[in-house]
Amino acid sequence: MKKVLILFVLLFLVTGCGKESVTNLDLKKASEEVASIYTNMEDMDKDELKAIYGLDVSLLDEYEIKSSSLSNGYFYAILKVDDKNTKEVKKQMDNLFKVLENQSDLYSPEAVKLIKNRLETSIGNYLIYIVSEDNDAMYDVIKGYVE
């Protein structure tokens, strides 16, 4: 009887204990999988991000930012940001999307709609932005790499 009790307590300690949330994201692997599903996604150059879109990547601890080489408006950004930079990075990302909207305005009103309906959220210190026809599906892929 005592042994059964000890066994259950040990099991409980091994499996159920510990922190109740996980917030570390394997950013690179998440990005690789998203890019493999949604093809034609290309890295955005950091100098271009600064000069054209106003995003200073030196504020980011780590990042993956890709846009589609087709004119469908697809885009995603997974940004690891220190708390002290979060507000400024969010402001710069708002500006980035304004520029993306202007670029798509003339030729791709569908892309403009997708940009306006983008997914913006965070997991721990990671800001996540997704522009696609199925934002939830792309988000599910990213969430799978949280540990």
Next chain:
Amino acid sequence: MKKKLIIGISIFILFLIICIFVTPFIINFKLVGDDEVTINANHKYYDSGYKATLFGKEYKNVKVTDNIDNLKLGDYEVKYTVRFLFGFRTLKRTIHVVDEESPTISLDGSETIFIGKSQSYEEPGFKAEDNLDGDITDKVEVENKIDVNTVGEYVITYKVKDSSGNETSVTRNVQVQNNDFLNSSIAEFNLTGFYSKVTLVPQEQEYDYFKDVVILGDSNIRRLSNVISKNQIWGHDNLYIKEINHSTFEFQDNNQTVTFEQAMNARKPKYLIITPGIQAGLYMPINTYKEELQLFINNMRNKYPDTKFYFLSILPINTGTIPRWEQKDINIRNYYLAEICNQNNVPFINFADVVKDSEGYAAEEYFNCSAELDCGFHLNQVGREKLIDYIKHLDLEKEI
């Protein structure tokens, strides 16, 4: 017997206690993301979910419920309940719905307006929207200290506060000028005769420089491919001066993507004609536009002294894809383009005024209207041939 019964009941009760309270902890059950999340009102909440595994394998018997009302400020909960045998365990995530988002103010008309001295200022209009309060245009306070009798630059400030105290302000510049040229109506605006020092005028004769010309620009330039050789065309749709300076474009003969530096080093054109692009006309703030033009000129002079370069005015628009009132913004940017050319002794090709109608918009005979997204801003075949013919009659070797 009694002793065995008591032991049996005790074991059964212990078993129940273990099943209900302990065995759910055998599931490795955690929230993904923080256990407290803040979202702004009227923004969708995206749940980051949970992880539940039993001995390394995904465990699916988890129910997720929430009571979130993202239109009402307050605290809400998302509950994740895992069930195993007779027991269950619940994790909670608290969602704080707040209003920390400032309202937005959008201005009708141009961000910079030019008026002649003593002319009256007419407010083009504005709209204000808030994520929680909706349309709050009537709450906008406008501060306007323009003195129309004194030449100078003035700023109109538009301010609005939402019910949560978040505030926004935007500004519009108004320039009161002696020279009311920039305040010309769309029909009156014409750069012919202005900055004649740098403006190339077509001659009767056709020159043989054209075979060494490369033209760099947006969709109007890309579409010249059925009039001239593709190896004379660089660019892509929507390309504008800021992208030329800081991003990439394509050689139209082989679709290779290049930076400006790579393009110049690879092809070394003898004559390069550049248009700042319709995007510059529609969206670039004037100061940024002037800075990028100057940057381009400095770059050319410093790095590529063997290439002669020329600016081509931004083409006009008409009713169609782009709202007609935008012609005023394009005119202003062409004015500053000519001015910068004049300041820097860069030849200016004013083709835009050649293809306008009597009202100052893109003349129908030269422009396409084939679809909702291709109406009133792309040259048609006649317009494209006219542009090339115009360039062929320019003395590109003229000393400025």
